[in-house]
Amino acid sequence: MPNLSSKVRIIDIARMADVSPGTVDRVLHNRGQVSEEKKTKILSIIEELHYQPNILARSLAMKKTFRFVSLLPEYKPGEYWEAPEKGINKARAEIRNYNVVVEKLYFNQFNAQSFVAASEKLLNSNPDAVMIAPTFRNEAILLMEKLHARNIPGVYIDSNAEDDHYLSYFGQHSYQSGYAAARLLENGLPKGSEILIIRMLRIAGTSNQTQRREEGFLAYFSDNGLKDKYHFNNIKLSADNDIENLREMEHIFRKSPHIRAAIMFNSRVYQLADILRKLKIEGVKLIGYDLSGGNVPALKDEIISLLIAQRPENQGYLGIMALCNSLVFNKEIKRINYMPIDILTKENIDYYINY
Amino acid sequence: MPNLSSKVRIIDIARMADVSPGTVDRVLHNRGQVSEEKKTKILSIIEELHYQPNILARSLAMKKTFRFVSLLPEYKPGEYWEAPEKGINKARAEIRNYNVVVEKLYFNQFNAQSFVAASEKLLNSNPDAVMIAPTFRNEAILLMEKLHARNIPGVYIDSNAEDDHYLSYFGQHSYQSGYAAARLLENGLPKGSEILIIRMLRIAGTSNQTQRREEGFLAYFSDNGLKDKYHFNNIKLSADNDIENLREMEHIFRKSPHIRAAIMFNSRVYQLADILRKLKIEGVKLIGYDLSGGNVPALKDEIISLLIAQRPENQGYLGIMALCNSLVFNKEIKRINYMPIDILTKENIDYYINY
DNA sequence: AATTTTTCTGTGTGCGCACACGGAAGATTT
DNA sequence: AAATCTTCCGTGTGCGCACACAGAAAAATT
DSSP, X not given: OOOOSSOOXXXXXXXXXXXXXHHXXXXXXXXXXXXXXXXXXXXXXXXXXXXXXXXXXXXXXXXXXXXXXXXEEOOOTTSTTHHHHHHHHHHHHHHGGGTEEEEEEEEOTTOHHHHHHHXXXXXXXXXXXXXXXXXXXXXXXXHHHHHHHTTOOEEEEESOOOOSOOSEEEEOOHHHHHHHHHHHHHTTOOTTOEEEEXXXXXXXXXXXXXXXXXXHXXXXXXXXXXXTTSEEEEEEEOSSOHHHHHHXXXXXXXXXTTEEEEEESSTTHHHHHXXXXXXXXXXXXXXXXXXXXXXXXXXHTTSSOEEEEOOHHHHHHHHHHHHHHHHTSOOOOOSEEEOOXXXXXXXXXXXXXXX | OOOOSSOOOHHHHXXXXXXXXXXXXXXXXXXXXXXXXXXHHHHHHHHHHTOOOOHHHHHHHOOOXXXXXXXXXXXXXXXXXXXXXXXXXXXXXXXXXXXXXXXXXXXXTTOHHHHHHHHHHHHHTOOSEEEEOOSSHHHHHHHHHHHHHTTOOEEEEESOOOOSOOSEEEEOOHHHHHHHHHHHHHTTOOTTOEXXXXXXXXXXXXXXXXXXXXXXXXXHHHHTTOTTTSEEEEEEEOSSOHHHHHHHHHHHHXXXXXXXXXXXXXXXXXXXXXXXXHTTOOSOEEEEEOXXXXXXXXXXXXXXXXXXXXXXXXXXXXXXXXXXXXXXXXXXOOSEEEOOOEEEXXXXXXXXXXX
């Protein structure tokens, strides 16, 4: 148990080691040269006294200011990516006095080229650390490689590119969140029911994350020998053509009136909820992801039964804080940080503030 | 939008107002006297420039050290109260450099007299701020009154004494968490099932919190017209006599073999889980609270179906941080802070780390 | 042995703030 | 008008650290 109460200063160590404060400073920062003899002596005293530098004084004295840059998808108010941004702002205010400024860059999440362009900009600005949402996996890996070559640490949030060069990852375990969703969906569902799996057509292809969730979802049923107990029905909806979607769904439900459950693996569930509301279809257990858009109202209206969330705000906050902890405070950073898989219902949604 | 980037110092303000830095200092701290004319001039400049003091420099310069004291139930390893303590330690490490020390006092949660004795000790030590678990409501209110008379701020965690003198509260909305539990228990439960409600006999009487949870639980059924759809069976178990409890439960299940669900409103569910395991009773949906003791293993073994948690670690952390934010950083503190009602299953428990 | 080069080491200054102190200006009393 | 008290105000010092700089010691070169 380290001594947290009594204060040990650099000057104390210097006195004990019979050297000047500057020398201690040098061994602490690997600056200049210090004779091997003094070095070991100083280090042993530091160890013995559990010396911990006063971060406040350090930041106050330090000339260098750190520039962190985030690279996230642009968004409209209420959309998913608003949440991580809020977390960034929170972190920014918290570490402002430690000489770190946080800047933001954005890309279009449906356009890989915009990611590449923003990457270019990012690199040219020569930041001290970066936080990236690797929506475009290959492009993100390329960027991270370049950053690594320049010794610029980077963290991923939301999804993990799983390359070798990132400092840390904050995001969900997509597979497991699908698995958890399956269990919740299946719970209390009569055997023989039909389950509707809805995918969204996406210009940039299905996202990695969505796919993993679906894998986990299906794995639950096969792992537990439930695959034959239910009928699975796959359907694809368009991202923007609401009228077409409505027609499609009406068709599906006329053909299969025994659908008792439905799931979507992204945050657009509220669109489906709208359709169900319009078609006056009831008794369908609907599960989706995230609190963005109209999801919360639909949950409260009991059209959506459950939402699964992953604290996107905290992801942004923790990503920035990890950079700060690593660069400014020289702390060790855990590399993979899976966020909790939060289960939200009408009854607990109002208290879901991420303290 | 305040200017977060450019630094404004006291000396800058002084120059602009054509006074000495000491004068600015005086109006910032209401120290000494300053002529009304200069005062307003300085204040308007502060306003205009969005001056925010550098907390780091302030703490570095400040002579005063703050003493925060927590007053929580004593506990054995693995018990509920270990969690808030962890949060306290986290906060302590974080604010150490801001000249605040955090001390801990304990009481026996089954003995009101021990709370009073600890209160005495607490008051005599003359702390700068306190955090209290008001397990004994009346005694806690009395203590908070005395603290208030001495101008010592105090926060409650875990449960709320709901008096007039506390600074802030961090804890669950007990009623609502019972309500949420009811919904989860009822979901998928065949109508006509028998539901077992288990209470623990407690020397010090039923705790306020437990009672509220039960109220919320029952309210769900009456609110939704489900009261007559199920049979409710109440049973009391002893806190320590396991053998007697086993016999009792065996009796109950022999008499009522149609029990399909059971709930306990405290963290001792694992005791019931043990009994069900011993009696080889299956097909009972069991819900309980908190992650302490053997609850997590029982959840993973699927004897417990769901656990409801309320981030006790964060409660301790946030309670201390609230004191710090108020006293040291002069921030506004939200008075009532209900913690999220977290729903935990076998599938998401492994990712439940409170980031 | 005298020099240059390299390695090592101590001192001084300032980051932005709190706080003590001493002195000036004004108000009150003698 | 002189003395005392009160209100007001400016300056100086230190919190613990980083960093620049100059100078000493040691090593390498001439």
